[in-house]
Amino acid sequence: MSAVPAKSPVAEALPPPLVVSGVGKSYGEDEGEPNEVIGDISFSLASGEIVSLVGPSGCGKTTLLNLLSGLTPPTRGSVLWHGRPLRGVPKGVGYMLQKDLLLPWRTTLRNVTLGLELTALSQGEREKKAHSILNKVGLGSFHDYYPSALSGGMRQRAALARTLVTEPEVILLDEPFAALDFQTKLILESDMAKLVRSEGRSVLMITHDVEEAVSLSDRVIVLTHRPSRIKAIHEIHLDADRGDMMAVRDSPHFTGYVREIWSQLDVRMGNR
Amino acid sequence: MPDAAQPGLTLPATVARRRRGLRGSQLRHRVAVIFCQAALLAALLAAWEYATANKALNAFLFGSPSEIWGFLVKMWSDGSLMKDSGVTGLETLLGFLLGNVIGTVLGLALWYSRFVSRVVQPFIVALGSIPIVALAPIVIIWFGTGLASKVAMSTLSVIVVALVIAYKGATGVDDDQINLMRTLGASKWQIFRKLVIPSSLGDIFAGLKLTVGFALIGAIIGEFMSSSEGLGHAIFKAGSLYIIPKVFAALVATIALALFLSFLVGKLERFLMPWRKPD
Numbered sequence: 051m052s053a054v055p056a057k058s059p060v061a062e063a064l065p066p067p068l069v070v071s072g073v074g075k076s077y078g079e080d081e082g083e084p085n086e087v088i089g090d091i092s093f094s095l096a097s098g099e100i101v102s103l104v105g106p107s108g109c110g111k112t113t114l115l116n117l118l119s120g121l122t123p124p125t126r127g128s129v130l131w132h133g134r135p136l137r138g139v140p141k142g143v144g145y146m147l148q149k150d151l152l153l154p155w156r157t158t159l160r161n162v163t164l165g166l167e168l169t170a171l172s173q174g175e176r177e178k179k180a181h182s183i184l185n186k187v188g189l190g191s192f193h194d195y196y197p198s199a200l201s202g203g204m205r206q207r208a209a210l211a212r213t214l215v216t217e218p219e220v221i222l223l224d225e226p227f228a229a230l231d232f233q234t235k236l237i238l239e240s241d242m243a244k245l246v247r248s249e250g251r252s253v254l255m256i257t258h259d260v261e262e263a264v265s266l267s268d269r270v271i272v273l274t275h276r277p278s279r280i281k282a283i284h285e286i287h288l289d290a291d292r293g294d295m296m297a298v299r300d301s302p303h304f305t306g307y308v309r310e311i312w313s314q315l316d317v318r319m320g321n322r
Numbered sequence: 323m324p325d326a327a328q329p330g331l332t333l334p335a336t337v338a339r340r341r342r343g344l345r346g347s348q349l350r351h352r353v354a355v356i357f358c359q360a361a362l363l364a365a366l367l368a369a370w371e372y373a374t375a376n377k378a379l380n381a382f383l384f385g386s387p388s389e390i391w392g393f394l395v396k397m398w399s400d401g402s403l404m405k406d407s408g409v410t411g412l413e414t415l416l417g418f419l420l421g422n423v424i425g426t427v428l429g430l431a432l433w434y435s436r437f438v439s440r441v442v443q444p445f446i447v448a449l450g451s452i453p454i455v456a457l458a459p460i461v462i463i464w465f466g467t468g469l470a471s472k473v474a475m476s477t478l479s480v481i482v483v484a485l486v487i488a489y490k491g492a493t494g495v496d497d498d499q500i501n502l503m504r505t506l507g508a509s510k511w512q513i514f515r516k517l518v519i520p521s522s523l524g525d526i527f528a529g530l531k532l533t534v535g536f537a538l539i540g541a542i543i544g545e546f547m548s549s550s551e552g553l554g555h556a557i558f559k560a561g562s563l564y565i566i567p568k569v570f571a572a573l574v575a576t577i578a579l580a581l582f583l584s585f586l587v588g589k590l591e592r593f594l595m596p597w598r599k600p601d
Contacts, residue, residue, distance in 0.1 A: 116501075119501075119505055121501050121504065121505075139504045139505055139507070141507060143505060144505075145501070145502060145505040145506075147498060147502075149496075149498055151496070151498055151499050151502050153499075153517070153520070153521075154597050154598075155520045155523070155595065155597045156597075164506065164516070165506040165507075167516070168506055168507045168508050168512060169507075196597040198597065216506065
């Protein structure tokens with residue numbers, strides 16, 4: 051397969067799909083002793099861009115993701131989707147977690163069509179789309195299986211298919227590959243990178259895995275401890291096929307990025 | 323049978339075998355369990371028979387397996403066994419269905435509104451703590467001495483349990499799962515229909531298995547209070563006349579009825595939840 055372009059040329063004139071400005075979140079403000087989880091975070095996600103947020107464990111990454119997907123409202127600041135302030139759960143956003151969240155009573159195919167059932171598509175169109183995306187993630191012949199008969203990697207592939215089938219402009223990922231073994235992870239990351247880059251989708255990924263962040267992303271944002279703020283932003287330029295996680299790891303600058311980000315992560319050993 | 327429910331499903335051999343759960347060693351294990359169960363029952367019956375035959379146990383007060391068998395044969399040949407079982411079975415089945423449908427629908431519906439569920443919670447607890455026997459006199463007055471009062475007793479024994487179990491199932495759905503549905507654009511009703519109801523099925527079926535017994539108890543209590551037929555009536559009458567073996571014979575029929583109804587629920591479960599691996 052030839053090298054996939056790093057950025058798709060479409061939609062340069064439109065406002066970026068996601069703009070986060072001055073967002074913060076505190077819990078328990080009413081009780082007088084607020085627990086500030088997110089201090090002050092601002093960044094934007096351009097169309098067709100893959101951005102990773104990395105931070106020390108417990109830095110409120112998942113809280114941040116819930117803020118961006120409209121599941122919880124921020125205490126301060128604003129989240130703009132396509133220039134419009136976020137109200138409720140935005141449309142055109144895919145959401146994928148470490149847990150595959152497949153419904154055990156549905157076959158792989160019917161799990162993938164779930165998101166489409168909430169649209170106006172007919173059943174025939176839904177299944178056609180689902181079959182096509184299952185083929186792309188390599189699960190074509192497993193469409194009739196219940197999740198209980200699939201391996202961990204296959205289940206996560208099915209979850210990826212369910213996320214992509216609704217053709218979201220932006221995909222939010224919360225450590226999607228953290229539960230997989232290293233080989234499965236590399237293959238799945240490569241497949242995902244090829245798919246989302248060829249289709250020009252934007253991805254915002256939250257991860258604690260620095261190598262994963264560097265190998266997949268155009269930009270890596272490093273967060274501080276709680277209350278989290280942005281510590282550094284790295285533009286990742288790697289001279290390799292960005293859809294091949296092995297090739298990316300072999301490229302000359304890879305290790306440099308990983309080392310630098312690691313040193314900024316401020317990982318405290320022992321007592322925290 | 324999960325495989326039969328999905329025509330055209332081709333599973334790798336290892337998966338198919340695991341699903342049917344009948345590898346050689348497992349089969350042997352199951353046969354051994356059944357053999358030991360049969361042996362235990364036979365030993366118990368033999369000891370009982372021996373003790374009554376040797377006057378170690380008073381046969382008048384305790385009956386004996388052979389006399390019980392004799393009554394079972396007699397009740398079978400005069401048709402009363404099937405008739406009484408049929409009457410009690412019908413009462414139980416109607417009460418079981420009614421109680422579970424009403425209880426499950428209410429229990430699931432409470433998922434919809436946290437406010438309403440908080441409001442009604444103490445009332446449910448209060449209703450659940452009423453001994454059903456205590457309601458029997460009122461139920462007889464309200465519903466008469468026929469089928470309706472037994473069905474009402476049976477329904478009342480089931481309804482609160484079914485409600486609590488269905489509510490527990492509905493509120494036990496993974497929050498991440500609900501968030502996923504929300505990001506897919508699902509409305510509350512769609513989340514309820516596509517996620518909450520199927521997720522609760524496992525709990526609901528556990529409730530069905532549990533309430534088969536409760537429904538039967540309700541029907542029998544109803545028959546004890548006032549009736550002219552049914553297994554409860556047969557037990558009550560034989561007990562009043564000190565025909566202990568006949569009491570036991572009717573009890574055996576009651577147990578058989580309970581097992582049969584549980585068996586039907588198990589069949590229904592496997593039919594409605596084919597994705598589940600059998601235990």
